[in-house]
Amino acid sequence: MTRPWVVLALPLLAVGCQKPVKPGDPLGELSRAERDRFDRGKVVFDSVFTPETGLGPLFNATGCGECHENPAGGRGDEVEVHATAFHAPVCDPLAQEGGPVIQQHTTPALKQALGIDQEPFPPSATARAMRTSPVIFGRGLLDLVPDSVLLAYADPDDRNHDGVRGRPNRFVDGRIGRFGRKGFVPTLREFNAGAFAAEMSVTNPAQPTEEDVGGKPPPAGVDPAPDPEINQEQLDLTDDFVRFLAPPTPLKLGKDGRHGRDLFSQIGCATCHIPTLRTGYSPVQALSNREFAAYSDLLLHDMGADLADICLGLATPADFRTEPLLDLRGAEHFLHDGRATTLEQAIELHGGEGSGARDRFKGLPAADRAALVAFLKSL
Amino acid sequence: MRRTIRTAALTAILLLPLVISAPADWGALTSAQPAPSYTYQGTVRAVNARAGTLELITGVGMSLRVVRVKTAPTTRLLAGLKPGDVVRAECRRTPAGLVADRVEKLEVGAR
Numbered sequence: 001m002t003r004p005w006v007v008l009a010l011p012l013l014a015v016g017c018q019k020p021v022k023p024g025d026p027l028g029e030l031s032r033a034e035r036d037r038f039d040r041g042k043v044v045f046d047s048v049f050t051p052e053t054g055l056g057p058l059f060n061a062t063g064c065g066e067c068h069e070n071p072a073g074g075r076g077d078e079v080e081v082h083a084t085a086f087h088a089p090v091c092d093p094l095a096q097e098g099g100p101v102i103q104q105h106t107t108p109a110l111k112q113a114l115g116i117d118q119e120p121f122p123p124s125a126t127a128r129a130m131r132t133s134p135v136i137f138g139r140g141l142l143d144l145v146p147d148s149v150l151l152a153y154a155d156p157d158d159r160n161h162d163g164v165r166g167r168p169n170r171f172v173d174g175r176i177g178r179f180g181r182k183g184f185v186p187t188l189r190e191f192n193a194g195a196f197a198a199e200m201s202v203t204n205p206a207q208p209t210e211e212d213v214g215g216k217p218p219p220a221g222v223d224p225a226p227d228p229e230i231n232q233e234q235l236d237l238t239d240d241f242v243r244f245l246a247p248p249t250p251l252k253l254g255k256d257g258r259h260g261r262d263l264f265s266q267i268g269c270a271t272c273h274i275p276t277l278r279t280g281y282s283p284v285q286a287l288s289n290r291e292f293a294a295y296s297d298l299l300l301h302d303m304g305a306d307l308a309d310i311c312l313g314l315a316t317p318a319d320f321r322t323e324p325l326l327d328l329r330g331a332e333h334f335l336h337d338g339r340a341t342t343l344e345q346a347i348e349l350h351g352g353e354g355s356g357a358r359d360r361f362k363g364l365p366a367a368d369r370a371a372l373v374a375f376l377k378s379l
Numbered sequence: 380m381r382r383t384i385r386t387a388a389l390t391a392i393l394l395l396p397l398v399i400s401a402p403a404d405w406g407a408l409t410s411a412q413p414a415p416s417y418t419y420q421g422t423v424r425a426v427n428a429r430a431g432t433l434e435l436i437t438g439v440g441m442s443l444r445v446v447r448v449k450t451a452p453t454t455r456l457l458a459g460l461k462p463g464d465v466v467r468a469e470c471r472r473t474p475a476g477l478v479a480d481r482v483e484k485l486e487v488g489a490r
Contacts, residue, residue, distance in 0.1 A: 082441075093436070093443050094443075095424070095436045095438065095443035095444055095445045096424075096434075096445040099438070099441065099442060099443040099444070100441060100443065101441050101442070146490060147490045172421075172422040172436045172438075172443070173421075173422045173465045173487055174422075174463070174465065174487040175487050175488075175490075176490070179440075180440075180441065184441070185440045185441065186490075187490075190439045190440045191440045191441075192440070193439045193440060193442075194438070194439045194440015194441045194442040195440060195441070195442075197438075197439070197440075197442035198440065198441045198442040206439045207438060207439045207440075207442050209444060211442065212444065215445070
């Protein structure tokens with residue numbers, strides 16, 4: 001008679017006792033081989049490059065872990081410089097002048113050859129943007145949300161008259177983008193391979209040519225490492241490490257936090273910060289057909305003139321992709337450039353399509369505002 | 380004998396510029412190896428059909444480049460190729476720069 005209860009209770013007990021995922025943990029349910037790739041990828045991710053092993057001649061950081069160090073590969077506190085030229089409605093990513101990422105350091109050999117300490121700011125740029133290092137937890141899940149889901153949330157003509165539009169960005173080749181603060185890059189694999197090249201000037205099979213110096217090839221002799229400076233296996237392992245980083249488990253909500261979660265939806269935050277998304281098929285079981293807490297629609301929204309900086313792809317200077325709200329409790333700075341030091345400030349700086357929810361937040365009694373912030377701090 | 384020496388000297392003088400301008404890797408020239416080929420996939424930034432030139436934005440993620448290619452006289456630029464089109468260009472490096480032997484327009488799919 002007791003046996004059926006035991007059979008039912010054991011799985012429930014197991015779910016209840018599941019260890020919470022900490023920042024830096026891999027996804028649960030990885031196979032042994034996938035877990036091995038995660039561990040080996042972390043070694044490449046934590047590598048420090050030198051000019052002899054591929055660093056530079058221009059760079060922002062000496063390794064992935066320099067910007068994503070705090071803790072275990074998730075987030076960082078560095079701020080970098082981006083620039084593009086906006087000639088409405090066309091955005092020029094300044095590929096002919098070295099691309100939108102302006103590297104802030106040079107190797108000693110490049111400094112000796114050209115006498116520069118950083119990449120020259122492109123003369124054709126119409127705007128400069130500051131960018132904090134993005135959180136990289138849960139990116140493998142975001143990568144697998146089908147384009148059709150993003151398109152289903154888009155409402156470029158505001159047909160439902162809620163003041164919130166939302167449209168996908170597109171890469172230079174027309175594919176739908178989702179990674180980066182402007183949602184410009186279509187896939188995680190490309191984002192990672194591009195980061196090796198743009199942040200460290202480490203050439204790889206996906207980007208086998210060296211980073212330009214203001215649009216010109218680096219002078220001969222300043223880059224001693226043969227291209228590509230990392231091989232396909234190193235690139236794939238790093239990609240798997242990032243892909244398999246799990247989103248940290250939200251903290252358990254108290255009464256206030258639960259009330260804050262309800263308010264989050266009621267005042268309209270959840271219109272763009274969609275609480276859950278679902279992945280499509282993946283050969284990696286831990287990523288395949290999973291519902292997960294994303295708090296994003298991965299679409300562009302006009303956030304108002306005060307936050308506007310550069311254009312990128314179809315994103316105008318005021319357009320930003322809805323930031324996925326993952327690991328907020330670990331953050332010390334908020335928004336794309338880290339200008340907000342509290343969550344209240346970040347909400348109050350929302351403009352444009354976010355101004356309705358912002359105004360409703362500001363209109364809440366102090367206790368309700370605190371409850372909503374308590375909910376956000378659980379993420 | 381004197382005629383032979385004069386002929387040899389004249390030949391040497393005529394061949395001298397060729398020797399001076401020859402690549403350092405003389406073996407590469409004489410081994411008749413084909414020029415290395417490069418395949419670029421990118422988005423057309425500018426096209427000048429009359430001049431036979433093409434500028435492509437290539438790259439990955441936030442790392443973008445512009446590649447400038449010329450087309451060989453035998454290469455037909457696709458009719459109506461315009462900025463924003465996505466192409467694959469099969470190129471070889473020549474002293475005059477990259478020359479595309481084949482330019483193919485691609486369709487971009489959704490995920």
